[in-house]
Amino acid sequence: MADPIAIRMGGYGPPTTGFSRALKRIGDQLQAEFGSGVEIKYVWNIMDLGYRAEDILWLVEHGLLTLGYQSSSYLTDRVPELGIVDLPFLFVRMQFARAAMDGALGDVLARKIEERVNFRVLGWFENGFRHISNRLREVRAPAHLAGQRIRVLPSKVQARTFELLGAVPMPMDLTQAIAMITAGTIDAQENPLSNTVTYGVHKFHRFHTLSNHFYVSRPIFLHRASFDGWPADLRRAMQKAIRDAVAFQRDLHVQEEEEARKVIEAQGCEIVELTAAEHDAFAAAVMPLITEARATFGSGLLGLTAVGAA
Template identity: 30%
Template structure:
C-alpha cells in the first residue's frame, strides 16, 4: 500500500511539474485595443489549439513583465518564453535591425512586409540567435507620424528645439537630431505621464498606437510625416525554443504568421480609418513637406552606410529606391 501511495504521489508531482513547464508566457507592452494586444491573444489561441492543449499560454500585456528591453532580457534568461517586442529594443542586440527604420525607406506597409518576410528577415533571425533569441516572425509597428502639444510641424524647421520622445532606438534619435529637434528615448509605458507633465513637446508613432494610447488627447496636433517604419519582432528565448520538438516549433511559427496577418491588417486599417475618428475627438491634422524632410534626413543614410554599406544598399534596392 505504501509503495502504491508513493507511486501515486510521484506521478502527481511529475504531472504538476510538466504542467508548469508547459506554460508559455507571452509578454508585450501594448494595451487593450492595440493590434499587438489583439494579435497576442490570437497567438495564444492558435498555439494552444495547434499543440493539442499540451501547452497553455499566459499572455502578459501592458508591460506587466517590464519594458521591451527587460522583456528581451527575460526571454534570454527563460523567465518568459516569448515577447512581441520593438525594433528599437532589438536593435540594441542586433544593430542591423535598426536599419529597417532608415528615414523614408518604405513607401508603404506592404513594401516593408515584403522585405521582412524574405532574406532580410532570415538574416536578422540568424543574428538574433547569436544573442540567445529566436525571431519567430515580424509583426507591424507602423509608419510613424509626429504629434505635438501646440502646433503642426509641416516643415523640418518647425521641429527646431522640439523636445520629442523617441523609443530606445538610435536610428530614431539620429533622425530627429538631423531635423534639429531635441530627442530623448523613453519607455513606451512611461510616455503618457511624461507628455502630461510637460517633459516633452510631443512624440512620434503610427496612428494605431497614438489612438489606442489616447496620445492625441494630450498632443492633439498630428503631422503626417511618415518619416520611418518600425516592425514588431516576435521573439522567443533560444534556450526554450531549442528544447521544443519540431512539431511544437512549427506550431509557434504558424501561430506567429496567423496572428501576424490579423495584426498587420489591423495596423493598415488603422492608418486608413483612424484620422476621421481622431479629428472628431479634437485632433488637428496636417501633411508634411515630404521632400524637405527627405532632404533634411539624408545625412542619416550617410552615417549608416559607412557602418553597414552592403546592407544599406541591399535594403534600398529591396525597397525599390
C-alpha cells in the same frame, strides 16, 4: 501523464490591440492542436504590473515569459545592424517594407539578433509608418520642429534623424514618455496613429503630421532554450501560428490606423497631410544620415531594403 508545456506570452498593450489579439490567435491555434498538452497564459500589458515596456526583452531572454514582441529599435544597442531599419524614409510603400521584412532583410536581421541575444526570432509584427505629434504648433517643415523636445525610441539612428530635422531628440522608454507627455515636459513624440491613441497621447497633443518618416517592425521572439527543447511538432506549430498571426496583425494594423485617425479628429486635433514638396523637404534634411549609413552598414545590407522599390 506528462505535465503540459507552459507557454507564457506577453506584450505591452491592452488586450484589444492588434498585437494582443495576434498573441491570442497564436495561443488559440496551439490550444486547438495540442489540447491539454500545452498550458497557454497571457500577460497582455507588462506595464500594468509595474514593468517598463522595454523589460519585455529580459523577461523573455531569461525565460520568465516564453514569447514576446518589441520594436526592433530597442535592440539596436546590442544588435547595431538593426539600425538600418531605423533609417528615415527607407521604404516608400508598406508593401515594399513588408516584402523586405518577410524576405532576405528580415532573415539576416533575425539571425543577427539570435547571434547576440538568447532568442529565437520567428517573425515580424508591423508597427508601421510613424508620424509626428506635438503640443505646440502645426508641423509642415523641418523648421517647425526647431527646438522641440521629442521622444524617440532608444536608437542612435532615430536620434540623429531628429537632430538633422532641428528637434531635440530624447530617447526613452514608452513608460517614461507617457508620463512626460502627460506632464507636458516634452513637446512631441512620433508613433503610428494607433499607438498615439492606445497610449492616450492625442489627449495632450493637438497637432499630428502624417510624416511617414520611419517604418518600424516588432520582432516576435521566444526564449531560445524553451523553444529549442520543445518536441518538433510543437516547434513547427508555433512557427506556423506565428506566420498566420503576422498576416492577421498586419491586416488589423491597417484598420487600427483608420480608426485611430477618426478618434484623433473627434478629439478636436489637427491632422496635417504633407504635400509631395513638403515631404521631400523632410527627406532632404536627413540625407546626410543616408550617406553615413552607407559607411556604417555597407551597400550589401542597404541593398536588401530596396525590395520592390525599382
